[in-house]
Amino acid sequence: MLEVKNLTVGIKADKIKNVLYNVSLSVAPGEVHAIMGPNGSGKTSLLYSIMGHPRYVILNGKIFLDGEDITFLPPEEKSLRGLFISFQHPVEVEGVRLSTLLIAAKNKRAGESDLLKISDVRMIRDMRQLAARIGLKAEFLRRDVNVGFSGGERKRSELFQALYLKPKYMLLDEPDTGLDVDGVKVIAESISSAVSEGVGVLLVTHYARILNYVRPDRVSVIVNGRIVETGGPELAQLIDREGYSKYGVVEVDGSG
Amino acid sequence: MTEAVKTADVEELLRYTSIDELYGWEWEYAKEIEIRGKIGRDIIEEISKVKKEPEWMLRLRLKALELFNKLPVPKWLTGIEEIDLEEIAAYVKPRAELTKEWTDLPDEIRKAYEKLGIPEIEARFLSGLTAVYGSETVYSKMKEKLEEKGVIILPMEEAVQKYPDLLKRYFARIFPPSDHKFAALHVALWSGGAFVYVPKGVKIEQPIEAFFFIGGSLEGQFEHTLVVADEDSYVHFIEGCSAPLLKKYSFHDGMVELYAARNAHIKFTTLQNWSRDIINFNNKRGIAKENAIIEWTEGSIGSKITYTYPSTILAGEGAKTSNIVIGIANGPYLKDTGSKVIHAAPNTASRIISKSISNNGGINIYRGLVRINKGAYNSIANVECDSLILDESSMAYTYPHNQIEEPTATVSHEAKTGRLSEDQLFYLSSRGLSEGEAKSLIVIGMLKEILSDLPLEFVSILNRVIQLEFSEVGGIG
Numbered sequence: 246m247l248e249v250k251n252l253t254v255g256i257k258a259d260k261i262k263n264v265l266y267n268v269s270l271s272v273a274p275g276e277v278h279a280i281m282g283p284n285g286s287g288k289t290s291l292l293y294s295i296m297g298h299p300r301y302v303i304l305n306g307k308i309f310l311d312g313e314d315i316t317f318l319p320p321e322e323k324s325l326r327g328l329f330i331s332f333q334h335p336v337e338v339e340g341v342r343l344s345t346l347l348i349a350a351k352n353k354r355a356g357e358s359d360l361l362k363i364s365d366v367r368m369i370r371d372m373r374q375l376a377a378r379i380g381l382k383a384e385f386l387r388r389d390v391n392v393g394f395s396g397g398e399r400k401r402s403e404l405f406q407a408l409y410l411k412p413k414y415m416l417l418d419e420p421d422t423g424l425d426v427d428g429v430k431v432i433a434e435s436i437s438s439a440v441s442e443g444v445g446v447l448l449v450t451h452y453a454r455i456l457n458y459v460r461p462d463r464v465s466v467i468v469n470g471r472i473v474e475t476g477g478p479e480l481a482q483l484i485d486r487e488g489y490s491k492y493g494v495v496e497v498d499g500s501g
Numbered sequence: 502m503t504e505a506v507k508t509a510d511v512e513e514l515l516r517y518t519s520i521d522e523l524y525g526w527e528w529e530y531a532k533e534i535e536i537r538g539k540i541g542r543d544i545i546e547e548i549s550k551v552k553k554e555p556e557w558m559l560r561l562r563l564k565a566l567e568l569f570n571k572l573p574v575p576k577w578l579t580g581i582e583e584i585d586l587e588e589i590a591a592y593v594k595p596r597a598e599l600t601k602e603w604t605d606l607p608d609e610i611r612k613a614y615e616k617l618g619i620p621e622i623e624a625r626f627l628s629g630l631t632a633v634y635g636s637e638t639v640y641s642k643m644k645e646k647l648e649e650k651g652v653i654i655l656p657m658e659e660a661v662q663k664y665p666d667l668l669k670r671y672f673a674r675i676f677p678p679s680d681h682k683f684a685a686l687h688v689a690l691w692s693g694g695a696f697v698y699v700p701k702g703v704k705i706e707q708p709i710e711a712f713f714f715i716g717g718s719l720e721g722q723f724e725h726t727l728v729v730a731d732e733d734s735y736v737h738f739i740e741g742c743s744a745p746l747l748k749k750y751s752f753h754d755g756m757v758e759l760y761a762a763r764n765a766h767i768k769f770t771t772l773q774n775w776s777r778d779i780i781n782f783n784n785k786r787g788i789a790k791e792n793a794i795i796e797w798t799e800g801s802i803g804s805k806i807t808y809t810y811p812s813t814i815l816a817g818e819g820a821k822t823s824n825i826v827i828g829i830a831n832g833p834y835l836k837d838t839g840s841k842v843i844h845a846a847p848n849t850a851s852r853i854i855s856k857s858i859s860n861n862g863g864i865n866i867y868r869g870l871v872r873i874n875k876g877a878y879n880s881i882a883n884v885e886c887d888s889l890i891l892d893e894s895s896m897a898y899t900y901p902h903n904q905i906e907e908p909t910a911t912v913s914h915e916a917k918t919g920r921l922s923e924d925q926l927f928y929l930s931s932r933g934l935s936e937g938e939a940k941s942l943i944v945i946g947m948l949k950e951i952l953s954d955l956p957l958e959f960v961s962i963l964n965r966v967i968q969l970e971f972s973e974v975g976g977i978g
Contacts, residue, residue: 296927296931298927299927320930321930321931321932321934321935324931324932324933325933332928336924336928338925338928338929339946340942340943340945340947340949341929341942341943341946345945345946346929347932349932350933353934359965359968360934360938360941360968361961361964361968390928410933
């Protein structure tokens with residue numbers, strides 16, 4: 246179980262600006278918990294805070310991973326314990342090939358001190374097969390991470406990394422934006438199959454579209470840094486029809 | 502190499518868990534001769550006598566001494582004042598006879614090379630190897646098939662005795678001692694190193710290596726490499742160096758001279774991994790004649806301070822050079838690097854690529870000179886400086902300088918400074934990598950293309966060294 250208890254978070258700027266207030270939620274293995282909310286409501290901040298982004302300061306509250314307090318662990322430790330974040334806008338990392346990053350991440354998990362060692366050709370073979378399944382061309386493995394990737398390719402790459410590293414819990418930030426319907430289906434099927442194998446998913450989304458393909462067990466709505474409602478899949482349907490107006494939010498154009 | 506030698510293989514080498522473990526602390530070794538004191542005629546005559554040198558070499562040394570005394574300390578050098586030349590041994594001969602068999606060497610000397618897997622690399626990948634310990638060459642060997650082709654690989658002292666005509670023509674001629682104070686000091690005190698001659702039309706497939714080791718504190722090493730590639734020949738020379746962690750510092754002031762005759766091609770690669778206690782000064786220059794190619798690749802990873810500016814004089818029409826200079830300054834260290842190209846003939850081309858990485862308070866400086874003489878028609882020069890700064894406490898400076906006297910020449914310069922952002926670091930750490938590991942991947946990535954033509958085992962070792970360099974375990978925090 247991944248549990249967030251009474252989390253209050255500020256972001257480092259000239260002074261600390263609060264972005265989350267007393268947020269509590271949880272996701273169990275094999276469960277999908279969707280986090281919905283309008284733009285700027287704190288969805289990404291929540292995932293960053295859980296993962297330990299250095300700009301986000303936890304002012305109060307705790308995060309537990311399978312009972313262990315991981316609140317203040319650095320991101321790499323959280324990753325090694327089984328958390329994975331897929332970014333809404335992943336950064337370009339010039340100089341590091343996608344395949345190199347994953348080999349290094351895999352070696353780190355295996356306790357291999359030489360991060361670049363390819364001890365088993367299956368490392369590469371598995372990567373190629375998985376990339377094909379996600380609809381990511383094999384040439385992307387040789388490219389520097391996210392450099393020159395389109396929006397959709399980035400999304401495929403993020404999920405590809407998640408599936409390759411086999412985390413216990415995935416924090417997915419808008420995993421379907423920039424993808425066409427076929428792309429969404431591929432992504433959604435992969436998420437669903439990971440869930441059926443026991444992965445817990447915290448799925449952040451503005452729109453309900455992806456939730457037509459990945460059925461959430463629970464849906465929480467976050468507005469202005471606070472969780473304002475939690476319910477079942479029907480809550481996503483309601484938001485799909487009516488938007489966030491019932492929470493006092495008027496969106497001119499729901500881009501995001 | 503005989504079976505009896507127990508040598509760290511490459512696999513084993515890759516298992517070191519920290520850069521300090523790789524270097525190790527300095528250990529005792531027996532010395533036969535050690536010469537210290539004020540640099541003067543006495544010392545030089547003594548060194549020359551120990552080497553039983555011909556008169557012309559002694560005269561050359563004494564002329565260099567005169568220049569050393571006369572020339573001022575270059576003003577632009579930072580940190581050079583830390584060197585007290587009187588404190589440093591001008592000459593250290595270890596108690597070991599020059600050999601072609603590793604088993605002949607005393608254990609404490611052999612250990613220096615075995616620790617780094619040198620004998621194994623030699624057996625598998627090299628055409629020849631010269632190993633220098635302190636001031637003397639202790640091991641020198643060339644594979645037999647090269648002998649048949651007339652290739653010469655010899656310790657420099659032996660070359661002085663056997664090939665005086667060749668030596669008189671090139672030694673300290675390509676890089677004259679009058680250039681600056683430390684070049685003069687080098688020529689006055691030179692000792693150890695390798696001489697390579699590649700006959701006309703001979704292309705040597707496997708690289709030749711020279712490996713330099715400084716074994717103790719307050720030692721001076723003034724090794725000299727001279728590579729003469731005759732017409733239509735090819736050679737790849739690799740130099741490597743290392744030292745243990747020292748109680749006090751030591752000083753390296755080496756010289757490399759390259760001569761590429763018509764259509765010859767010399768590739769010269771340096772993998773510098775001195776420990777943090779070495780002040781490292783280099784004098785490197787090549788002359789490329791008609792249609793010849795000289796390629797320098799200089800990787801400066803270790804040392805406290807490094808000054809290195811591999812340079813090429815394009816002296817014949819159509820000559821080309823590529824000078825790649827890589828500096829990694831990780832910690833309170835200085836890499837003062839750069840390159841110089843002089844276009845002295847028409848249709849010559851040069852490319853300088855400088856890549857620097859500064860981290861943890863490190864400083865990189867690039868100094869470059871591109872000179873195109875009048876009459877060097879249609880020459881092309883490209884300079885690229887790529888600086889990567891990995892944290893707030895580190896710095897990189899570039900001082901490019903062009904002297905263009907030929908209107909038909911094309912010169913371009915590109916400079917780029919990149920910083921590792923918090924978001925990039927977060928991205929990599931969210932995949933399970935520590936800050937040091939993330940940085941090492943970025944550094945290895947930055948270097949991968951330019952190191953791609955090295956033998957794979959060298960690349961693996963280099964990759965490992967960079968990972969150790971940036972790892973938090975045992976590193977300098």
